[in-house]
Amino acid sequence: MSVLRGFLWLSLLWLVGDLVVSLGELPLSPGVVGLMLLTGVFVLRGRMHEDVAAAAQPLIMLLAMLIMPGVVGVFWVLDQISGHWLAVGLALTLGTLLSVASTLWLMRRLLPATPSEATTTAQGKTS
Numbered sequence: 001m002s003v004l005r006g007f008l009w010l011s012l013l014w015l016v017g018d019l020v021v022s023l024g025e026l027p028l029s030p031g032v033v034g035l036m037l038l039t040g041v042f043v044l045r046g047r048m049h050e051d052v053a054a055a056a057q058p059l060i061m062l063l064a065m066l067i068m069p070g071v072v073g074v075f076w077v078l079d080q081i082s083g084h085w086l087a088v089g090l091a092l093t094l095g096t097l098l099s100v101a102s103t104l105w106l107m108r109r110l111l112p113a114t115p116s117e118a119t120t121t122a123q124g125k126t127s
Helices: 002-024 030-045 050-061 063-110 115-126
Strands: none
Touching: 002 030, 002 050, 030 063, 050 063
């Protein structure tokens, strides 16, 4: 049941992202906007929602398959972007660095520093 609730949360935030993109006429993917909203919820809560974590775990194993269509699609437009190789390379490099840095920042902010700290915190809440 936890996985179903997690998928409902993910779907709801994706739909809200779609609504924001449609109403704001933004040149962004609704999924990206939904994930930014999800990140905002996690930051405000100070931790990850257990149901979303349960639903996301199987998706992480399929991540390569979810990314593959976009990667393959690039080969169809290589002739169109060949004159812009510097801009494409720079965008890919900066995008990768920013995504790694933001992931590291979120992990450091939302995960406990040490396993013993998590155990101590959990024991303190149950007492």
